[in-house]
Amino acid sequence: MQYILVFCVSMIKKVITLILSLIVLVYLIFYGNIFEFELNKFQMSVFKDSVIIYLFLTGSCFLVGEISRNYSQVDKVWSIAPIIYVWFFTYHSDYNLRMILMSILVTIWGIRLTYNFSRKSGYSIYFWKGEEDYRWKILKERVPIFNIKIVWSIFNLLFICLYQMGLIFLFSLPILAAWQGEGSAINVYDIIYSNINVIIYYYRVNS
Amino acid sequence: MILFIAILMLSFIITESIADKQQFEFQFNKYKKIDNNETLTGDFKRGFISKGLWSISRHPNFISEQLIWVTFYLFSISATGIYLNWSIIGCVLLIILFYNSANYTESISEKKYPDYKQYKKKVSMFLGVKKMNWEEN
Numbered sequence: 001m002q003y004i005l006v007f008c009v010s011m012i013k014k015v016i017t018l019i020l021s022l023i024v025l026v027y028l029i030f031y032g033n034i035f036e037f038e039l040n041k042f043q044m045s046v047f048k049d050s051v052i053i054y055l056f057l058t059g060s061c062f063l064v065g066e067i068s069r070n071y072s073q074v075d076k077v078w079s080i081a082p083i084i085y086v087w088f089f090t091y092h093s094d095y096n097l098r099m100i101l102m103s104i105l106v107t108i109w110g111i112r113l114t115y116n117f118s119r120k121s122g123y124s125i126y127f128w129k130g131e132e133d134y135r136w137k138i139l140k141e142r143v144p145i146f147n148i149k150i151v152w153s154i155f156n157l158l159f160i161c162l163y164q165m166g167l168i169f170l171f172s173l174p175i176l177a178a179w180q181g182e183g184s185a186i187n188v189y190d191i192i193y194s195n196i197n198v199i200i201y202y203y204r205v206n207s
Numbered sequence: 208m209i210l211f212i213a214i215l216m217l218s219f220i221i222t223e224s225i226a227d228k229q230q231f232e233f234q235f236n237k238y239k240k241i242d243n244n245e246t247l248t249g250d251f252k253r254g255f256i257s258k259g260l261w262s263i264s265r266h267p268n269f270i271s272e273q274l275i276w277v278t279f280y281l282f283s284i285s286a287t288g289i290y291l292n293w294s295i296i297g298c299v300l301l302i303i304l305f306y307n308s309a310n311y312t313e314s315i316s317e318k319k320y321p322d323y324k325q326y327k328k329k330v331s332m333f334l335g336v337k338k339m340n341w342e343e344n
Contacts, residue, residue, distance in 0.1 A: 014307055021303060025296045035293035098209060102282050105216050109275060112220060116227045138315055167304060171276045171297030174283035181287030
């Protein structure tokens with residue numbers, strides 16, 4: 001009995017720590033002065049749209065999971081969402097070469113993982129069905145509090161959906177940083193180019 | 208530089224697919240043998256796979272996945288010139304999550320398979336540096 005209690009507390013602590021670590025890191029990026037998160041106006045509007053895609057996918061996973069009582073909806077989207085994100089950014093960058101290469105690699109990764117998940121019968125022609133992760137059931141057995149419907153729904157919303165989908169969104173974002181860097185790289189070249197022009201002009205005027 | 212990163216990422220995708228293939232074929236054959244009432248030997252008797260990539264790492268698929276997204280982050284370094292830029296957050300969180308979920312999965316495996324503790328002693332969780340490789344027996 002005591003063992004179960006200790007296990008429950010440590011499990012809940014872990015889940016809360018994971019969610020908190022995401023919130024703290026996201027906060028540091030947007031409101032801390034550690035990193036430079038400076039996007040131009042257009043990139044910012046594209047980024048905001050990508051957050052809407054994230055929220056839409058997360059909401060869908062939560063609702064389908066709650067209605068069907070199959071809590072492996074995020075697993076079905078896991079290998080597909082990054083493909084959507086990276087091509088969304090690449091399209092808006094007017095097909096930047098580096099971003100195309102990054103997107104192709106993510107697509108290869110995603111197709112491979114989707115194939116692997118379908119091979120394990122993760123998908124079904126009824127989109128809400130499919131094999132559920134065996135570990136959710138065991139988690140419910142080990143942490144009895146999760147058998148209370150509302151507690152499980154909160155866990156589903158915060159951890160299974162918002163946290164996991166957030167993680168997927170965040171590990172796709174180096175493509176946005178690459179786009180951001182490309183802008184400053186062009187600026188650097190622009191500066192060099194304009195300097196060369198000035199030098200040539202100066203040279204011509206004086207000769 | 209970009210080409211080097213791309214090849215690196217591709218090689219981790221290949222490693223991951225080999226690990227998944229070995230695991231899938233093992234599970235498939237295990238249940239086939241159980242259904243046919245065949246006598247189980249080696250890994251089939253143990254219940255879990257410990258051969259191939261799974262003899263070097265207890266989670267070769269997880270470590271590949273982590274390395275894929277770390278490599279993906281390298282692209283942002285090559286574009287910005289900033290080694291520690293904000294987009295590192297994704298792969299850091301992924302490493303933390305996979306470490307925790309591997310621990311959880313292992314706590315289940317230990318209960319299911321008596322030999323799993325021995326396997327844990329011999330084979331390291333992600334990358335085999337200190338520990339010796341799993342000996343077949």
